[in-house]
Structures are given as C-alpha cells and as structure tokens.
Amino acid sequence: MTIGLVTAKVAESGWIGERLSANPSSVLNNTYNAAFWITALVLILVYVLISFEIVHRTAAALLGAVILLVVTYTIGTFNHDFHILSFQQAVKHIDLNVVFLLMGMMILVTITARTGVFPWLAVQAYAAAGGSEFRLAVLFAIATAVLSALLDNVTTMLLMVPVTVEIALILKINPWPLLLPEVFASNLGGAATLIGDPPNLLIGSYANFTFLDFLVNMTPVVILSIIALVMLMRLQYGREYRRLGREETAALLAELREHHRITDSRLLRKSLVVFGVVILLFLVHGVFHMEPSIAALAGATALLLWTGSDIVQELEGVEWPSLIFFIMLFIVVGAAEEVGLIQIIADSVNSLAAGNLIVAILLVLWVSAFASMIIDNIPFTVTMLPVVAYLTQTVPGAQGGILYWALAFGACFGGNGTLVAASANIVTACLAERAGYHITFRQFLRNGVPVTIVSVAIAMLWLLVAGR
Amino acid sequence: MKLKRYHHIVCATRGGEESRRTEEQATQMARESRAALTFLYVVNPELPEAYTAKFCLELVNEELVDIGRVVLEMAQRRAATQGVKANTALRQGEVHEEIAAYMAENPTVDLLVLGRLGEALQESLSPLLEQLRVQGRGVLIVEASTQQQPHSVARK
Numbered sequence: 038m039t040i041g042l043v044t045a046k047v048a049e050s051g052w053i054g055e056r057l058s059a060n061p062s063s064v065l066n067n068t069y070n071a072a073f074w075i076t077a078l079v080l081i082l083v084y085v086l087i088s089f090e091i092v093h094r095t096a097a098a099l100l101g102a103v104i105l106l107v108v109t110y111t112i113g114t115f116n117h118d119f120h121i122l123s124f125q126q127a128v129k130h131i132d133l134n135v136v137f138l139l140m141g142m143m144i145l146v147t148i149t150a151r152t153g154v155f156p157w158l159a160v161q162a163y164a165a166a167g168g169s170e171f172r173l174a175v176l177f178a179i180a181t182a183v184l185s186a187l188l189d190n191v192t193t194m195l196l197m198v199p200v201t202v203e204i205a206l207i208l209k210i211n212p213w214p215l216l217l218p219e220v221f222a223s224n225l226g227g228a229a230t231l232i233g234d235p236p237n238l239l240i241g242s243y244a245n246f247t248f249l250d251f252l253v254n255m256t257p258v259v260i261l262s263i264i265a266l267v268m269l270m271r272l273q274y275g276r277e278y279r280r281l282g283r284e285e286t287a288a289l290l291a292e293l294r295e296h297h298r299i300t301d302s303r304l305l306r307k308s309l310v311v312f313g314v315v316i317l318l319f320l321v322h323g324v325f326h327m328e329p330s331i332a333a334l335a336g337a338t339a340l341l342l343w344t345g346s347d348i349v350q351e352l353e354g355v356e357w358p359s360l361i362f363f364i365m366l367f368i369v370v371g372a373a374e375e376v377g378l379i380q381i382i383a384d385s386v387n388s389l390a391a392g393n394l395i396v397a398i399l400l401v402l403w404v405s406a407f408a409s410m411i412i413d414n415i416p417f418t419v420t421m422l423p424v425v426a427y428l429t430q431t432v433p434g435a436q437g438g439i440l441y442w443a444l445a446f447g448a449c450f451g452g453n454g455t456l457v458a459a460s461a462n463i464v465t466a467c468l469a470e471r472a473g474y475h476i477t478f479r480q481f482l483r484n485g486v487p488v489t490i491v492s493v494a495i496a497m498l499w500l501l502v503a504g505r
Numbered sequence: 506m507k508l509k510r511y512h513h514i515v516c517a518t519r520g521g522e523e524s525r526r527t528e529e530q531a532t533q534m535a536r537e538s539r540a541a542l543t544f545l546y547v548v549n550p551e552l553p554e555a556y557t558a559k560f561c562l563e564l565v566n567e568e569l570v571d572i573g574r575v576v577l578e579m580a581q582r583r584a585a586t587q588g589v590k591a592n593t594a595l596r597q598g599e600v601h602e603e604i605a606a607y608m609a610e611n612p613t614v615d616l617l618v619l620g621r622l623g624e625a626l627q628e629s630l631s632p633l634l635e636q637l638r639v640q641g642r643g644v645l646i647v648e649a650s651t652q653q654q655p656h657s658v659a660r661k
Contacts, residue, residue: 150564199568206520206575296571468565471549472572473521 130371141333147354182226405447410454520576
C-alpha cells in the first residue's frame with residue numbers, strides 16, 4: 038500500500054500565530070515494508086523503555102536511533118526494504134535550534150543560581166505573606182510560576198522546594214499544602230512562554246512561533262489557570278492554613294534571612310542585566326528573523342565572558358544527557374516520519390476529526406493532556422508535531438496554527454495529572470521525602486487530576502472562543 | 506519486668522510525622538534511663554534519575570543540609586519539652602553507610618533507635634543490625650502505626 042503525507046509546516050498567518058511561515062514541504066511515499074515495521078517497533082520500544090523507566094531516557098533514545106541507523110547501513114545496504122533513513126536524513130531531522138536554546142539557557146541558569154537568588158526570593162515571599170500560610174502558599178505558587186516561565190521546571194523546583202520544606206518544618210506544618218500548589222504552578226507557569234517547558238520549545242521551533250506568540254496565546258490561559266489553582270487550593274487545604282502571630286513570623290523571618298542571603302550581589306547584577314537583554318531579544322527575535330537559540334547562546338557567552346567564569350566548570354551546568362536525549366529522539370521520530378508511520382497516525386487523527394476544527398482541537402488538547410499524564414511529554418510532543426502539521430494543513434480553519442496551541446496546552450498541563458507525569462513532580466516528591474514527608478501516587482493523583490481538568494478546560498474554552 | 510538501662514541512645518530521624526513517634530520513643534527511653542540522647546540525620550542528595558546537572562545537585566545539597574539542621578533542631582526542641590537535653594549529629598552520604606560509620610565512631614552508643622524501614626533500607630542496614638546484635642548493642646525499630654512497649658521490641 039502506498040501512503041503519502043505532506044509534512045509542510047503551516048503556511049500563512051492566522052488569528053493566533055501571526056508569524057507562521059512556510060517550511061520546505063516533502064511528500065513521503067512509502068510502503069508497509071520491513072523498514073516501516075522495524076521503525077514502528079523501535080518507536081514503541083523507546084516509549085516503553087522511557088515510560089517504565091527501564092533505562093535512562095537518554096539511553097532509550099540513543100538505543101532507538103542507533104538501531105535504526107545500524108539496520109539502514111547493514112541489511113539496508115543490500116536490501117532496500119530495510120533502508121530506514123540515511124545519516125544525512127537523520128542529521129536533517131535534528132532541530133539544533135532546540136538543542137542550542139536549551140544549552141544557552143542552562144549556562145545562564147547555572148551562573149545565576151550561584152548567587153543564591155532563588156531561596157532569597159522564597160524568603161521575600163514569606164516576608165510578604167505577613168504570617169498568613171494561605172497567602173504564603175499563593176505567593177510561593179506565583180513566584181514558582183514566574184520562575185518556571187523563564188527557567189526549566191525541574192531547576193525551579195530543585196531551588197524552591199528545599200527552602201519551602203525548611204519553612205514548613207519551622208512552622209511545624211506538613212509541607213505538602215505548600216509544595217503541591219508550587220509544583221502545579223511550576224507546570225502551569227512553564228506553559229506560559231517559549232522557553233518555559235520543553236514541549237513549548239519544540240512547538241515554537243517547529244512551527245516558527247515567536248516568544249511573543251507564546252505570550253499572547255499561552256500566558257493569559259496560564260494566568261487564569263493559576264487563579265483557578267489558588268481557588269482549588271483554598272477548597273482543598275483551607276482548613277490547614279493557619280495564621281501566625283506577629284512575633285512568630287518575625288522570629289522565623291530573621292532566621293530565614295540569616296540562612297538565605299544573596300551570596301554574590303555583583304554576579305547577580307550581571308546575571309540580571311544579561312537575562313534582561315536575552316528576554317528583550319526573545320521579545321524581538323521575530324522582527325530580526327533570529328532563532329531564539331541565538332539570543333540564548335549570545336546571553337550565555339556574554340555572561341561567561343563578563344563574569345570571567347571558568348567555561349569548563351560552567352559547562353558542567355549543561356545537562357548533556359538531556360541534550361543527547363533530544364538529538365536522538367529527533368532521529369527516531371524523523372525515521373518514523375520517513376517511513377510513513379507518522380502519516381498513519383496523522384490520517385487516523387484526521388479521520389477522527391472528520392475535517393471539523395472543533396473536534397480536532399478537542400482531540401489534540403485532551404489526548405495530549407491524558408497522554409502527558411502517563412508518558413513523557415517530550416517524545417509525545419516530538420511525535421505529535423508532524424501529525425499536528427498535517428492536521429493544520431488539512432482541517433479547514435486550522436491554518437492559523439491553533440492546533441499547535443492545543444498541543445502545547447495539553448502536553449504542558451497534563452504534567453500536573455500524576456506524580457510521574459513531569460520530572461518536576463518526581464524531584465519535588467524526592468526532596469520532600471528527604472525531610473520525612475512522603476506522598477503516594479494516589480495522593481498526588483487526588484490533587485493533580487482536578488488541577489489538570491480545570492486548567493485544560495480553561496484552555497479548551499480559550500481555544501474554542503478564540504478559534505471562532 | 507526490670508527495664509534495661511542504656512547509657513547513650515542514638516535516634517536516626519528523617520523528620521516528618523512518621524519519625525515523630527520514633528523521636529518520642531527515643532526521648533522517653535533516654536529520660537527513663539537517664540541516658541545521653543543524640544538525634545542523627547543523614548543528608549542524601551542523590552536523586553532517583555539523573556534529572557539535573559552537577560551544579561544543581563551541589564546547590565540542592567547545601568539546601569538539604571539546611572533541612573537536616575532544621576529537622577534536628579525541631580527534634581532537639583521536642584526532647585527539651587520532655588526534660589531531655591539531646592545532642593545532634595548531621596552527616597552526608599548514603600543513609601546506611603553513615604549510620605554504620607556513626608555507630609563505629611561512637612562505641613559508647615548502646616542503643617540505636619530507628620523508624621520504620623523501607624525494604625531497600627532494611628536490606629542495606631541488615632549487616633549493621635546483625636553486627637550490633639553480636640556486639641551486644643541494642644536496636645529498636647519503632648513502627649509508626651503500632652503502639653508498642655518500647656523494651657519488648659528492643660532486639661539485642
């Protein structure tokens with residue numbers, strides 16, 4: 038059977054993504070041959086290895102990519118049915134904009150984190166709460182959401198959780214009523230910007246969305262979702278939040294200020310200047326037709342030179358396994374695209390949507406949210422991108438890119454559903470456990486599912502209203 | 506039944522509500538025996554997956570030390586309300602290795618009080634527990650959910 042898919046990215050501007058540009062199209066004509074089945078099996082294998090944490094996710098993606106290339110260059114040399122993708126095709130599928138953007142931001146965060154600014158921020162939030170535990174939880178959630186919009190969620194939680202736990206211990210309260218809103222806000226806040234969460238980075242780079250597009254299309258929904266989160270928190274933990282006396286508050290504040298000071302204010306000033314310039318470049322990168330990764334790399338290089346940092350030491354801050362994971366995943370999903378597997382998925386989704394934009398929005402949004410509750414949202418997003426590109430071309434009214442936003446909302450917000458849905462959740466649970474506060478999968482689910490449903494429902498309304 | 510008197514009790518705590526009963530049990534025994542009491546907390550910065558870069562783990566480690574310090578301070582304050590002046594010890598590394606090292610460095614300790622052990626910790630601590638029994642030093646494992654008579658579960 039011959040199958041074909043036009044994998045061109047969305048063309049022309051629409052209501053929601055003003056800068057969608059036309060990318061090179063390719064029409065794939067493949068058959069259900071050995072290459073197709075091997076690729077399908079490898080893709081499933083990679084998903085299973087990652088989802089069940091049988092091996093490290095980087096090892097899983099590396100294994101998948103290597104199998105595909107080795108098969109191509111051994112059996113595939115003699116029998117074309119086994120030719121999956123060439124080395125040149127594999128390299129073509131690697132989105133270096135994503136890789137360099139991640140790398141640049143990691144270097145910036147590495148240097149900035151040394152200043153002690155993140156725990157200091159948490160202490161300021163405590164000071165502003167004025168003794169009200171509920172206000173403290175809200176301020177922590179807002180601070181975390183803002184940080185997560187600019188940094189990756191795991192780093193944000195790694196820097197925020199210990200000081201939150203410390204405050205909770207001193208207050209003699211269970212830290213979870215503070216930590217849960219924080220981690221939910223982190224996953225919601227990450228959805229607000231191009232650089233906040235890996236699915237956004239992937240979508241932005243693939244569909245040529247700018248930083249500003251994300252601010253316009255994602256941030257309002259994130260703000261509404263955080264307001265809803267605060268209301269849910271009040272309902273869920275209302276009785277657990279106390280109000281402290283003035284003396285108790287002042288004593289604790291003095292103790293916290295003593296332990297969480299800005300450790301290097303000169304470095305912090307330089308970091309803030311560079312961060313500010315990078316954000317400015319993000320805001321205008323569309324005007325200059327500049328990939329966002331260039332802004333991040335320029336900022337990282339400027340900060341490295343300005344602070345006289347040891348580059349070898351600072352590069353230890355780069356999560357190389359994550360970057361290799363992305364590179365290998367691009368190759369695996371690229372192969373699935375080359376052999377026509379992605380097309381099958383796209384055709385199935387397309388026939389389910391039956392050319393109806395509303396059905397397509399609902400399908401992409403809710404399926405992405407539920408899938409992200411169970412499996413890693415990075416491979417899911419990478420797999421879904423060509424599918425959404427196809428739907429964007431074929432579903433009437435979707436040409437503005439609305440389905441990409443549905444994918445972004447679903448993939449990011451789904452991270453709040455279960456304990457394993459996002460790395461930030463696992464890291465938070467792990468750190469709280471260090472202070473003797475364990476959370477079970479079920480306890481997290483009980484809190485996370487309502488947040489996920491409410492936030493995805495807000496996104497759904499936003500997309501449906503805006504898409505009309 | 507005559508209660509055994511101890512001279513130096515060490516209570517390994519993780520903090521949290523589950524450890525509260527363990528700490529209370531150790532405090533009560535220290536008061537009854539007029540024994541020295543030390544709360545021990547082990548900072549283990551290892552995360553289950555390689556989620557983060559090395560720099561981040563270094564920062565997290567510093568923060569975890571702060572958490573440990575607070576956990577020990579709270580345990581110390583609670584013991585003080587029971588009239589027991591407790592000492593604290595904070596170590597960094599693998600939990601089972603650090604407890605073993607502390608016990609080896611402090612031969613005067615004649616009772617180790619632990620909370621409920623997870624499967625993994627139970628397995629890794631079993632050589633130490635066996636060694637302590639051979640040395641005639643006591644081990645008390647306090648199950649958080651059960652109301653046990655402290656001395657009946659003290660194993661030697």
